[in-house]
Amino acid sequence: MPLSLLLLSLCLGHNSAQAVGGALTDTSHSPHARLQSVDMDAVRWTDGFWAQRFAKCHDVMIPNMWRLLEDPNISHAFANFEIAARLRPGRHRGPKWHDGDFYKWLEAAAFVYALTRDEKLDRQMDRIIKVIGKAQRSDGYIHTPVIIAGRQQPSETAEFRNRLDFETYNMGHLITCACVHYRATGKTTLLAIAQKAADFLYETYQRSPQEIANNAICPSHYMGVVELYRTVRDPRYLELAKGLIDVRDRVEEGTDHNQDRIAFREQRQAVGHAVRANYLYAGVADLYAETGDESLRAALDAIWRDVAHRKMYVTGATGALYDGASPDGSKSHSAIQLVHQAYGRPYQLPQVTAYNESCATIGFALWNWRMLAIEPEARFADLLELALYNGVLSTISLDGRNFFYRNTLRQVDDLPFELRWSEKRETYISCFCCPPNIVRTIAEVGAYAYSTSPRGLWVHLYGANVLDTRLSDGSALRLRQDTDYPWEGRIAITIDKAPPQEYSIFLRIPAWAEESQLSVNGKPTAENLKAGGYHEVRRVWSTGDRVELTLPMPVQLLEAHPLVEEARNQVAVRRGPIVYCLESTDLPDRVRIEDVALRPTQPFRHRFVEDLLEGVVVLETSALHLAGPDWDDSLYRPLPANEPDRLDIRLIPYYAWANRGDSEMTVWMPLR
Numbered sequence: 001m002p003l004s005l006l007l008l009s010l011c012l013g014h015n016s017a018q019a020v021g022g023a024l025t026d027t028s029h030s031p032h033a034r035l036q037s038v039d040m041d042a043v044r045w046t047d048g049f050w051a052q053r054f055a056k057c058h059d060v061m062i063p064n065m066w067r068l069l070e071d072p073n074i075s076h077a078f079a080n081f082e083i084a085a086r087l088r089p090g091r092h093r094g095p096k097w098h099d100g101d102f103y104k105w106l107e108a109a110a111f112v113y114a115l116t117r118d119e120k121l122d123r124q125m126d127r128i129i130k131v132i133g134k135a136q137r138s139d140g141y142i143h144t145p146v147i148i149a150g151r152q153q154p155s156e157t158a159e160f161r162n163r164l165d166f167e168t169y170n171m172g173h174l175i176t177c178a179c180v181h182y183r184a185t186g187k188t189t190l191l192a193i194a195q196k197a198a199d200f201l202y203e204t205y206q207r208s209p210q211e212i213a214n215n216a217i218c219p220s221h222y223m224g225v226v227e228l229y230r231t232v233r234d235p236r237y238l239e240l241a242k243g244l245i246d247v248r249d250r251v252e253e254g255t256d257h258n259q260d261r262i263a264f265r266e267q268r269q270a271v272g273h274a275v276r277a278n279y280l281y282a283g284v285a286d287l288y289a290e291t292g293d294e295s296l297r298a299a300l301d302a303i304w305r306d307v308a309h310r311k312m313y314v315t316g317a318t319g320a321l322y323d324g325a326s327p328d329g330s331k332s333h334s335a336i337q338l339v340h341q342a343y344g345r346p347y348q349l350p351q352v353t354a355y356n357e358s359c360a361t362i363g364f365a366l367w368n369w370r371m372l373a374i375e376p377e378a379r380f381a382d383l384l385e386l387a388l389y390n391g392v393l394s395t396i397s398l399d400g401r402n403f404f405y406r407n408t409l410r411q412v413d414d415l416p417f418e419l420r421w422s423e424k425r426e427t428y429i430s431c432f433c434c435p436p437n438i439v440r441t442i443a444e445v446g447a448y449a450y451s452t453s454p455r456g457l458w459v460h461l462y463g464a465n466v467l468d469t470r471l472s473d474g475s476a477l478r479l480r481q482d483t484d485y486p487w488e489g490r491i492a493i494t495i496d497k498a499p500p501q502e503y504s505i506f507l508r509i510p511a512w513a514e515e516s517q518l519s520v521n522g523k524p525t526a527e528n529l530k531a532g533g534y535h536e537v538r539r540v541w542s543t544g545d546r547v548e549l550t551l552p553m554p555v556q557l558l559e560a561h562p563l564v565e566e567a568r569n570q571v572a573v574r575r576g577p578i579v580y581c582l583e584s585t586d587l588p589d590r591v592r593i594e595d596v597a598l599r600p601t602q603p604f605r606h607r608f609v610e611d612l613l614e615g616v617v618v619l620e621t622s623a624l625h626l627a628g629p630d631w632d633d634s635l636y637r638p639l640p641a642n643e644p645d646r647l648d649i650r651l652i653p654y655y656a657w658a659n660r661g662d663s664e665m666t667v668w669m670p671l672r
């Protein structure tokens with residue numbers, strides 16, 4: 001065991017299965033984070049939307065995904081570790097990043113364990129960690145494709161031969177997962193493996209910064225190494241984290257694809273592969289929280305605005321294009337490169353061909369969470385919430401067993417071309433990066449609900465839960481949140497245990513919630529609650545004190561910036577944080593999805609339907625059916641003169657589409 005870890009274990013006395021506590025992202029000692037995260041087991045969903053999903057994560061998603069990952073005839077992810085550990089014969093199969101897929105699942109299991117203390121999960125993790133430990137090389141390197149190949153042809157294989165081997169990506173997920181596992185269980189088994197891997201990265205960085213720079217594809221290790229520093233406080237890991245960003249500036253033949261064509265500190269726009277981009281930005285935000293390097297912050301702020309104001313879908317999804325080109329607009333043809341699953345130009349947001357890899361949306365949520373910690377502004381929490389309810393949840397079926405790789409905004413039958421990724425959710429995807437990423441995100445939503453600061457408690461996400469935490473000065477705070485959010489905007493927070501001193505509760509008022517109302521112990525506050533900000537309530541609290549917040553949830557029709565050409569003269573529909581869609585399942589057979597138009601002044605009724613899609617609020621309205629003759633082979637035609645018919649329609653939450661068999665779907669609808 002490395003000395004620092006041994007000391008940590010000795011001084012904390014944690015080799016037994018006692019949780020040591022700690023947050024998913026532990027900013028408790030980060031000098032430039034203004035918010036501190038609450039412990040992983042501090043928030044328990046009690047009822048409603050997220051309680052339902054957390055239970056499904058525990059009962060279905062985690063066991064179902066283990067079945068996929070451990071069956072060599074399906075995924076080979078665990079078999080690769082067993083082969084690398086010499087526990088079974090064979091060769092590596094599956095994508096080069098398959099180790100990382102496995103660690104993401106393991107992280108979900110560890111986080112769920114932190115809240116459930118499910119002993120079966122604990123034993124299962126112990127067995128798995130033993131195999132991972134046996135697979136690791138004595139120098140700390142761990143990446144099963146190279147380890148397995150090295151057994152067969154030692155002279156032909158070495159680490160970092162090919163940047164598309166995703167070695168640092170895999171090790172990054174291992175390191176993040178190990179921090180979660182250690183905090184959840186108190187066991188240092190996986191943390192010791194991760195620390196050896198980080199030491200290997202550190203030594204490689206010292207010996208050959210160029211090598212580490214050239215092999216930072218999809219850099220999950222930036223977040224991982226900072227989190228490891230927060231866990232064990234070894235300053236070498238902070239030095240490594242800084243170095244990993246600095247060496248990007250010297251990448252040979254950098255590309256926009258990998259965001260390393262120009263130095264990070266000079267970047268002001270989101271470019272390239274959106275998962276790689278969002279992981280980079282999230283990792284840099286973590287680094288800023290530790291260092292306060294303003295040149296990093298300037299880049300982060302500008303890139304965030306570029307995405308939030310010009311490159312994000314209305315669902316919070318990012319990474320619009322199957323394939324883009326870079327540098328865009330170069331006068332030199334030889335400089336143009338293909339960029340896969342790219343951030344496109346500003347406002348380039350196609351619908352049918354929207355790419356939106358599930359991992360990109362998750363990366364965007366991770367990035368917003370880290371921006372929120374360094375600058376507690378509601379705009380970051382608003383987008384975190386938008387992504388969670390829409391872009392993230394749409395990636396998984398309601399039964400928890402099927403997954404989208406890409407996430408379209410409009411699906412139509414009879415496309416005259418075939419898209420590379422399935423138009424249906426699949427049980428197993430050959431590129432399995434997204435499904436375990438989705439499962440860990442659903443497990444961890446509670447970690448994003450609250451933060452603390454020296455001034456008090458920050459409430460970011462609403463949902464029925466209990467919070468049991470400590471404020472920055474160590475005093476205990478317990479409270480209960482009762483609400484039917486996101487279906488209704490009434491939220492009651494009851495204090496169960498209050499510190500004796502005065503402190504504040506900061507309530508996020510989402511940007512869509514104009515004219516929200518607040519009362520404390522039944523007495524309405526006269527203050528105006530600013531939408532898109534945090535409202536501070538400061539007082540000495542007592543047990544039984546009750547804060548009631550009402551966020552109005554009118555149905556809102558959204559239009560897009562005029563330069564979003566694919567959404568011209570169309571609207572999307574949102575109520576509260578939920579974006580809605582029209583699915584063909586809800587239309588009569590004779591009505592095609594593209595022929596339904598909304599009327600701007602026609603009101604919507606909202607109604608909770610318990611037995612539909614596991615319980616959703618649907619929106620009903622009278623729309624128009626723009627029936628014309630069927631299209632022939634022509635590209636253009638005169639507008640049909642007939643008056644459209646009235647048509648009653650029902651919209652469902654976007655996240656719930658494609659759960660009732662094959663269908664067409666659209667988020668944006670024409671306005672007439």
Ligand SMILES: [Zn+2]
Nearest residue numbers: 358359433434
């Ligand atoms: Zn993915």
